[in-house]
Amino acid sequence: MTILDRRELMTTAVASAGTLLTGAFAPAALAQSFPLPQGFERFPIWPGKAPGAENVHVQEVETLRRPDSGPDDGVFAHIVTPTLTMLRPARPNGAAMLFIPGGGYLRVAIGHEGYSLARRFAQAGYVCFVLLYRLPGDGWAAGPEAPLQDAQRALRLVRSLAPRERFDANRIGVMGFSAGGHLAAWLTSRMAAETYKPIDAADREPIKAALAAYIYPVIQMEGPFAHAGSRTQLLGATPSPERMRAYSLDQDVSAQTPPVFLAHALDDKAVPPENSLSMLAALRAKAIPAECHLFENGGHGFGLVPEPAAPAHWPDLFLSFAKRHGL
Template identity: 75%
Template structure:
């Protein structure tokens, strides 16, 4: 009974047998060591779906020159993973973090490890997702990252009992292009993007709350982030295709409460992306809170003052607590 075996593996020992970050799944040699306290494991029981014609090789590198060794980014992801940080004092809830990177890479150090530490301090079990890139030749094309996000959310929920949090108290937070993926995952009526592979896929694609941080939302119009659109949809997508992937359209009335934050001086992903999403959420009667900061530029993450805007993690935590997370 393979489904039962895989469920047992997932719920009983998947995290305990987490992959060492010093070994790439494709045998590509040593990568950067995981920061202390983190564990990493693959989200698919075998190879990720639809990779028959994928030839890219996964890489982990410093996010920028001068970054510390735990400020890294993954490109050409072939083995999607979750990286878990357990809280010292659990509050019974979890967060799925989806870092950004323009759909060309996943900046796990800045918008994974650092954010996970902050929210683990508040009691959340934190899972950071490294997802596949849409232009790397996967059969699913643009939906390859959505497959990973849906699978990751289901795995997080399935691990609730083992990791001592309520599966109904899982939040999703995405940053930049990861904000697009988080909104895609949580703001539309769930649609199966892959064939089930084990019993964890019986879990609903459902989050208790969602947060879109300086998100890419629009794939059409004057405020689009052209780099993300090109990676997701190609150089010359049709108007119909751009509309389909512009997430201010087709928002579900069942979207969980949403927290948005954006800097008004963001020159990379204009704040009109968050404003368009806020308007769409309000039109559907979805509970939402939106913070627009004077400064911060794009990708402010946990930048220290005075570069950072107001302490958005505290604003988010207050929002989360009000809505039961």
């Protein structure tokens, strides 16, 4: 992708983020291409460099998602400094949401599936956090587990922020989109595995969410309905059948998975709706409460695109589901 507008700004992580944790945590300087939208605050999730950076030599960039995008519709590539971007609600409801944008594990659409969703759910009372996570093809020592390291760390940090931000740590939802839906499912539907060495007090928090939502998610890494681009970025060009199955998230669903909301468009040509259907079947097999909405149209990556082009009312369906399950 060509860089359509690059304004080099050096900003310091939000001063209040320094109170996130006890111990040696110190916010790092963040390089930013576009100014943060009004009301948002951003801070790094790791003190110092992210784990396994010894052979990482990429340069983090932010570009516009499309040529006609506004400055809030950016995408990041080659993420070096994983971050959380927070938006506080005017009228808190005592709960929080962690959003994981998509981008095929090649980039992260932080505006389309981050800022816009945070605004929508902050209106409903949630303290909102948007995760900018590392990508598996950039040389991180953890390889395909690098995004999962960031997701686990982010969820723990969000839980640790509950007293300061006045929400209940046991009322946190995780919502992921496309490849971010794969990462959200990886984070919430499998038994939590330790993917990095604990750093500070936040890492004593459990990797646990009250609710999960997978929106037009990449689920399968094998078979005719797999998203080839996400699979290549995550596992390489020629993964073995065993490796593809291991990263297919309709396999090994944990009985401890929280209630799950799924949404997909039937005309999705990029990530077929069979991904959501296979996940729904796996959840039902483990008796996990689940709700799945299949919309006539919307294509892939519909986010909050207005109707009739896409099912823009899906957040209301999610909010109804969330309310029934205490979020």
